[in-house]
Amino acid sequence: MPNIDFNVESKQELILEGGDLSKFDLMSPFVWEEPDGCFAIMVRVVVKNRTATDDTGTIYYGVSADGVTFTMDEAPAIAPGPGPLDVGGCEDPTVVIIGRRYVVYYTGVDKTRSSGQMLYATGPDIRHLTKRGIALASSKTESNTKEATIERTADERWRLFYEYAEDNKSRIGLALGDGVAGPWAEQEAPFTARVESWDNWHLSTGPLLTRDPDRPVMFYNGSTEDARWRIGWVAFDRDCTHVIDRCIEPLITPPPPCERTGIDIAFAASVIQQHGKIHLYYSLGDKMLFRASLKQS
Numbered sequence: 261m262p263n264i265d266f267n268v269e270s271k272q273e274l275i276l277e278g279g280d281l282s283k284f285d286l287m288s289p290f291v292w293e294e295p296d297g298c299f300a301i302m303v304r305v306v307v308k309n310r311t312a313t314d315d316t317g318t319i320y321y322g323v324s325a326d327g328v329t330f331t332m333d334e335a336p337a338i339a340p341g342p343g344p345l346d347v348g349g350c351e352d353p354t355v356v357i358i359g360r361r362y363v364v365y366y367t368g369v370d371k372t373r374s375s376g377q378m379l380y381a382t383g384p385d386i387r388h389l390t391k392r393g394i395a396l397a398s399s400k401t402e403s404n405t406k407e408a409t410i411e412r413t414a415d416e417r418w419r420l421f422y423e424y425a426e427d428n429k430s431r432i433g434l435a436l437g438d439g440v441a442g443p444w445a446e447q448e449a450p451f452t453a454r455v456e457s458w459d460n461w462h463l464s465t466g467p468l469l470t471r472d473p474d475r476p477v478m479f480y481n482g483s484t485e486d487a488r489w490r491i492g493w494v495a496f497d498r499d500c501t502h503v504i505d506r507c508i509e510p511l512i513t514p515p516p517p518c519e520r521t522g523i524d525i526a527f528a529a530s531v532i533q534q535h536g537k538i539h540l541y542y543s544l545g546d547k548m549l550f551r552a553s554l555k556q557s
Contacts (some may be wrong), residue, residue: 264477264495264505265557266538268512272328274301274541274549279320281305281333287317289541289549290353290530291327298388300351302337302364303549315340315350316369321386327532327539328551337386339365345393348373354408354530355386356440362386362443364439365395365408378405378422380441395441396422397464402433409465409478410440419500420444421478423464429453430462433481434500451503453482453492458510460490461485466528469538471556474498479528479540480512481538489525490514491542512552523547 274289284305291301301324305316318339320354322332341347348366354365362383369376378396383389402424409421418437423430425490432451435444453460459482466479475495481487490510497504514526537555 264475264491264493266507266511266554267492267557268552269555270553272551272553273355274551275329276301276322278331279334281320281332283308283377283471285547287527287543287546288352290355291532291539291541291545291551292355292357292530292546293327293532299327299330300355301330302355302386304351304353304435305336305531306546308445312373315347316373317351319364319366327497327534333387337389338364338381338391343391344370345377345379346391347371348376351376352407359441360384362389364389365410367404367406369476373384376404376406376421378408382440390451392441398424398434401426405433407465409468410469411470414501420464421468430464430483432463432465448494448501449499449502450478451506452481458482458484458488458490462487462489464489464527466491467531467540467543469531469533471533475504476500479531481527482510483525484547487525489527490527491526491540511554512540512542517545531534 273464289306296461301322307314318336321337322330324330338350350359351367355361364381367376368379377398380395381389381391404425407423420435434447434450437444462483464481469477477495491512495505512526517524523545530541532539540552
């Protein structure tokens, strides 16, 4: 079986027009292509220089003709509260379309602004979502469940990759379920951190590229103990039970921060395939959004 590799051909900063988002930092750009060929985005927005009393995020929705410039709604699609599950913030949107129904997974943060878990909302479209509650609950051993990456299996079940916290590390879990909110059967960890590597401490889920169903590829997020996040990739077998290839060096590395203590983060959120091109959407420095066009070799 030939080796897998990816190269970045170009990068473009996303432009979000409308919605009065200039006073916000932008993160978690989940972009997808609608059946009519237009692009859509859900993005987490956070007040610049957030204080302990500000929420950790609100999720906005927008549309685009080219996948780079988006016209955003004036009102958020998912806002914190009023219930206790997400009163402290709404983060990390992931969108799944099932027939004519939209399912949006997101992280709900409680009033402490320090603890959250994976929630979900559904609706006939993104502008008419109803919050449904918990999709994957936190537990004593797996806290802060978040960052859903989800797909259908060959037998019509749901395969859910997610991030969770354990022993002061972010890790990646895998579960199988009969519905969009489970119940979930936990599986073996799909892959783990590597000693003496750029991804030796934290791991977080990223989008799944399924152009070759026999070798699905996840563009995942990894970091060192001091939270210097980069984007890499890992390839699985068809059932995502075995790793068959994995990058050595990061695919995307952020530019050096102005200060050593500055935010040093590149974080992948979504991927789309269009006319043979692979477009990876990600954030830099928890502030700006980009699209990288990739070539697979």
